[in-house]
Amino acid sequence: MKIKFALKAFLAAAVIMSAYTIAAPASADEDPVVVGFIGSFDSDVGKSTLRGAEIAIEELNEAGGVLGGRQIKLVKADTREDVAEGIKAYEYLNEVEKVDFIVSGSIDDVSLGWLPRMTEYRTPTLDTWTSFIGIIDKVVEDYDKYKMYFMNVANDYALAMLYVDFGKDILAKKMQWKTVVVLQEDTAFGGGVFELIDQLLAPEAKIEIVDHIVYDVNTVDFAPIYSKAVQATPDFIYLISSVRSQVPSSQYVKLQVPLPMTGINVAALGMEFWGDTGGMGGGLSTLSPIPSIGIDMDDRSKAMLAKYQAKHGDNRPVVPHFNGFNAYFGIYNAFAAAERAGGFAPLDKWVTEMENSDTKIYKDGELWLRYAYWKPGEIEPRTEREYTHNIKFDITPPYEDGAPSMVVIQWYTDGSVKVVYPEKYANGDFSVPPWVK
Numbered sequence: 478m479k480i481k482f483a484l485k486a487f488l489a490a491a492v493i494m495s496a497y498t499i500a501a502p503a504s505a506d507e508d509p510v511v512v513g514f515i516g517s518f519d520s521d522v523g524k525s526t527l528r529g530a531e532i533a534i535e536e537l538n539e540a541g542g543v544l545g546g547r548q549i550k551l552v553k554a555d556t557r558e559d560v561a562e563g564i565k566a567y568e569y570l571n572e573v574e575k576v577d578f579i580v581s582g583s584i585d586d587v588s589l590g591w592l593p594r595m596t597e598y599r600t601p602t603l604d605t606w607t608s609f610i611g612i613i614d615k616v617v618e619d620y621d622k623y624k625m626y627f628m629n630v631a632n633d634y635a636l637a638m639l640y641v642d643f644g645k646d647i648l649a650k651k652m653q654w655k656t657v658v659v660l661q662e663d664t665a666f667g668g669g670v671f672e673l674i675d676q677l678l679a680p681e682a683k684i685e686i687v688d689h690i691v692y693d694v695n696t697v698d699f700a701p702i703y704s705k706a707v708q709a710t711p712d713f714i715y716l717i718s719s720v721r722s723q724v725p726s727s728q729y730v731k732l733q734v735p736l737p738m739t740g741i742n743v744a745a746l747g748m749e750f751w752g753d754t755g756g757m758g759g760g761l762s763t764l765s766p767i768p769s770i771g772i773d774m775d776d777r778s779k780a781m782l783a784k785y786q787a788k789h790g791d792n793r794p795v796v797p798h799f800n801g802f803n804a805y806f807g808i809y810n811a812f813a814a815a816e817r818a819g820g821f822a823p824l825d826k827w828v829t830e831m832e833n834s835d836t837k838i839y840k841d842g843e844l845w846l847r848y849a850y851w852k853p854g855e856i857e858p859r860t861e862r863e864y865t866h867n868i869k870f871d872i873t874p875p876y877e878d879g880a881p882s883m884v885v886i887q888w889y890t891d892g893s894v895k896v897v898y899p900e901k902y903a904n905g906d907f908s909v910p911p912w913v914k
Contacts, residue, residue, distance in 0.1 A: 516582030526582025529804035635882035644682035759890030760910030847879030
């Protein structure tokens with residue numbers, strides 16, 4: 478049943494919402510297909526998703542439209558990376574804009590906020606940033622309720638598995654590191670990643686967690702936190718940070734923390750990281766979904782990036798985060814499924830066709846990226862779990878069935894960034910910050 482808004486709520490929402498049609502408008506007797514974007518207008522994360530979606534929609538409109546020549550109209554709603562605003566934004570897209578499909582650049586906690594609204598509206602929704610395993614578990618456990626949801630990025634369990642392998646192959650074997658302190662933000666994402674790392678890091682990588690520090694995402698002074706980590710005398714620090722990650726990153730550099738730090742650092746996923754740290758980010762590394770900065774891209778991703786940079790110039794992010802590419806390819810998958818199903822409604826037909834999506838992207842003759850989705854009942858063999866409607870990642874080297882869930886990227890003292898793990902995607906070597914002895 479549709480949720481009804483008071484006039485006052487509509488007027489308040491209108492301040493932060495906008496709608497526009499990309500390329501030529503639909504003819505008078507032909508309604509456009511309405512796609513809604515939900516995410517933060519002012520963050521690199523939100524901008525990446527929005528701009529990736531815009532480019533895909535521009536291309537589809539310029540090619541003659543979709544579903545019999547209809548143009549696509551893109552409307553957008555700002556979450557401000559706030560749960561309450563995210564719920565209002567999702568309601569706005571459905572109640573006011575009457576969207577046919579939603580593409581999300583929301584962070585995990587915001588997606589969790591609007592998820593109940595999605596089940597009420599039954600709106601097909603593609604998430605390009607959120608990776609919280611709990612959402613995928615909902616799809617697995619109550620398929621009919623959540624079947625309209627697809628996650629176009631590997632979940633945090635898959636992410637953690639890549640880190641365990643990186644820990645085993647690089648941190649333990651190459652660097653001879655045996656102990657770690659985990660710094661974890663207090664979010665659903667942070668807790669989900671830590672859960673699996675806590676279970677597997679010691680038995681599989683032989684690395685002991687000697688302390689686990691959970692911090693509030695609004696923390697502005699990390700000196701006491703880093704001091705506590707140093708006092709535990711670990712070989713390195715593992716950071717799990719997806720919200721306001723620039724603060725722990727900048728303070729790590731400013732304080733010259735005498736321990737190497739790797740992990741999951743969203744601030745380091747964009748080319749702006751070097752400038753944001755005052756040119757002192759050399760040695761910092763992070764896991765990243767792909768395509769990542771620093772990776773050798775396939776031709777199709779290169780072409781998308783060239784259009785992005787021609788359109789947005791020096792406006793940050795100058796290279797979209799991985800979710801910009803996920804939005805681009807995800808839009809194509811969603812509309813290809815709609816073409817086969819005859820539209821986004823009836824929902825069951827579109828869901829079935831979306832489950833049958835399988836976009837394979839090659840580089841130098843090798844399968845490089847893959848935009849397919851786990852189907853109901855399919856089991857990922859390594860974790861022995863179902864990941865219904867999650868992107869179809871591969872967490873068993875040599876990744877012959879598609880891409881790994883993540884790669885590890887490394888920043889160097891000259892301001893360059895490269896992939897250092899896994900071997901199939903690596904074009905650089907892992908190192909530590911220059912001030913760490």
